[in-house]
Amino acid sequence: MISVEEALQLVLQHKATLIIEEVDLWQSVGRVLAQEVVADRDFPPFDRVTMDGIAINAQTFAVGTKAFPIEQIQAAGAPQTTLQNPDHCIEIMTGAMLPANTDAVVPYEDCLLQDHTATVQAQQVVQGQNIHRQGSDKKAGEVLLSGGVQITPAIVGTLASVGLAKVKVYAMPKVAICSTGDELVEIQETPLPHQIRRSNAYMLAAALQQENIQASLHHLPDVPETMKASLEQIIAEHEVLLLSGAVSKGKFDFLPQVLEALGFTAVFHRIAQKPGKPMLFGTLPVNKVVFGLPGNPVSTFVCYQLFFRPWLRASLHLTPVTAFAQLALPISFRPALTYHLPVKLRNHEGLLQATPISNTGSGDLTSILEADGLLSLPPEPQTFPAGSAVPLTLL
Numbered sequence: 001m002i003s004v005e006e007a008l009q010l011v012l013q014h015k016a017t018l019i020i021e022e023v024d025l026w027q028s029v030g031r032v033l034a035q036e037v038v039a040d041r042d043f044p045p046f047d048r049v050t051m052d053g054i055a056i057n058a059q060t061f062a063v064g065t066k067a068f069p070i071e072q073i074q075a076a077g078a079p080q081t082t083l084q085n086p087d088h089c090i091e092i093m094t095g096a097m098l099p100a101n102t103d104a105v106v107p108y109e110d111c112l113l114q115d116h117t118a119t120v121q122a123q124q125v126v127q128g129q130n131i132h133r134q135g136s137d138k139k140a141g142e143v144l145l146s147g148g149v150q151i152t153p154a155i156v157g158t159l160a161s162v163g164l165a166k167v168k169v170y171a172m173p174k175v176a177i178c179s180t181g182d183e184l185v186e187i188q189e190t191p192l193p194h195q196i197r198r199s200n201a202y203m204l205a206a207a208l209q210q211e212n213i214q215a216s217l218h219h220l221p222d223v224p225e226t227m228k229a230s231l232e233q234i235i236a237e238h239e240v241l242l243l244s245g246a247v248s249k250g251k252f253d254f255l256p257q258v259l260e261a262l263g264f265t266a267v268f269h270r271i272a273q274k275p276g277k278p279m280l281f282g283t284l285p286v287n288k289v290v291f292g293l294p295g296n297p298v299s300t301f302v303c304y305q306l307f308f309r310p311w312l313r314a315s316l317h318l319t320p321v322t323a324f325a326q327l328a329l330p331i332s333f334r335p336a337l338t339y340h341l342p343v344k345l346r347n348h349e350g351l352l353q354a355t356p357i358s359n360t361g362s363g364d365l366t367s368i369l370e371a372d373g374l375l376s377l378p379p380e381p382q383t384f385p386a387g388s389a390v391p392l393t394l395l
């Protein structure tokens, strides 16, 4: 059996090669940018006034002038005006271009406006005050963003400001989710006493939806011939298979053998971890990957979080997420496996503290209902005192 670290390395050696597609800007949030974004003009593109008030020449104020006759008013969106007389002022609005021959803006709050004259009541006027200088944020031609970042609302704003109505992003892989098992029924059905609803398929579909992947949903019965025929069709139409169940030691766990008959090469089967020990991972021609997630709901969930998500991030050129939390309680366990524990997180004196959520095992789906994260306790040491810093997967 291989360790969690080895398993993850192997998974990451089989990244998907994702093509680049163009989407409308307003549909790009959450997607991964696949292009460089360059400032098409200076940021800001002109000396931008930052307060509503009057624009003056600071030198005029410095030699003792307080009352400035108003030459005109300049609104945001109007072309730049020019102060004709250095003893005068121009009324100016936030977002307007600074008028030529002025170099300071005094806010209305510091002025008295009467008879077409603004009298400055402030003690001081500093050259450059309330002016956002052209190019002070970024210069035209500067790289604002490189590819390999998830598009946030702030990025959408930046893309909009450089005029990118269409954005290049990595296309998401085509994913099929397959539940397996003759005990499973559709969610709208009333299960007989020996049956359960196929909740894992929906849990995985929801998780993928959070990644902007609309997966197709399938079910495979515990009959090798039917399983094979269905899988053949599914493989032809998808790049990634997320399978739940049928990977352990049971008499009806046919998945590994059926996959092999379809050209599957196992990269690993079984990981030294709990839950999720029976996980299967491998490849199918050409460049397709299969995640055989163990059927117990918490195992399915944990393996998805710990292997599929890092695989997807790496395929999308995103940097890995690393986080740690401190254990709120001491924990001891055996045998020597990596233990993934659903935890509740809270802030304790400025540190992230994790409290394990009690559960009855990996069949206990309710144990992850309130989980904010998964702690992964390595096989050694087997005793972790309270306060130990432990790797955390944020959910």
Ligand SMILES: Nc1nc2c(c(=O)[nH]1)N[C@H]1C(S)=C(S)[C@@H](COP(=O)(O)OP(=O)(O)OC[C@H]3O[C@@H](n4cnc5c(N)ncnc54)[C@H](O)[C@@H]3O)O[C@H]1N2
Binding pocket: 179, 180, 181, 183, 184, 196, 197, 198, 199, 200, 201, 244, 245, 246, 247, 248, 249, 250, 253, 275, 276, 277, 278, 293, 294, 295, 296, 297, 299, 362, 363
């Ligand atoms: N002799 C051994 N038995 C088992 C081992 C082992 O090492 N030796 N490993 C155990 C572990 S750990 C797990 S996890 C399970 C994994 O089993 P499978 O991946 O083969 O999954 P199934 O047998 O199909 O189902 C297990 C369990 O999960 C329920 N299930 C399956 N799919 C769904 C679904 N879509 N929605 C809800 N629940 C689902 C299924 O009904 C079973 O109760 O094997 C142990 N056994």
Ligand code: MOO
Binding pocket: 273, 274, 275, 276, 277, 278, 294, 296, 299, 361, 362, 363
């Ligand atoms: O380890 Mo299994 O994945 O717990 O039920």
Ligand SMILES: [Mg+2]
Binding pocket: 245, 246, 247, 248, 249, 250, 253, 295
């Ligand atoms: Mg089984």
